[in-house]
Amino acid sequence: MGLALCPTSTAMGDWRALEQVKHYGGRIEKTIHPLAPFGFRAVIRDSEGNRVALHSMVMN
Structure with missing residues (x-):
């Protein structure tokens, strides 16, 4: 079973x-990568x- 991924937005x-x-x-x-056409994301583990x-x- 995969683990859930909680998304959050960064300020522009x-x-x-x-x-x-x-x-x-x-x-x-996962470092910053494109999710075309939905923007960019990075994945962290707290x-x-x-x-x-x-x-x-x-991106910036």
Whole structure:
């Protein structure tokens, strides 16, 4: 069985949250990648093992 993925939006391409992932005990599972035509996302795993997708319609 796969694990659920909780999506959240970033503020118009503000990807600074990725810089904080390791500091708070998480890890980046997938770096920023396109979801054409739906924008961009990155997938992280937080310190408790939850998968979270960060999404934005713009890259930067």
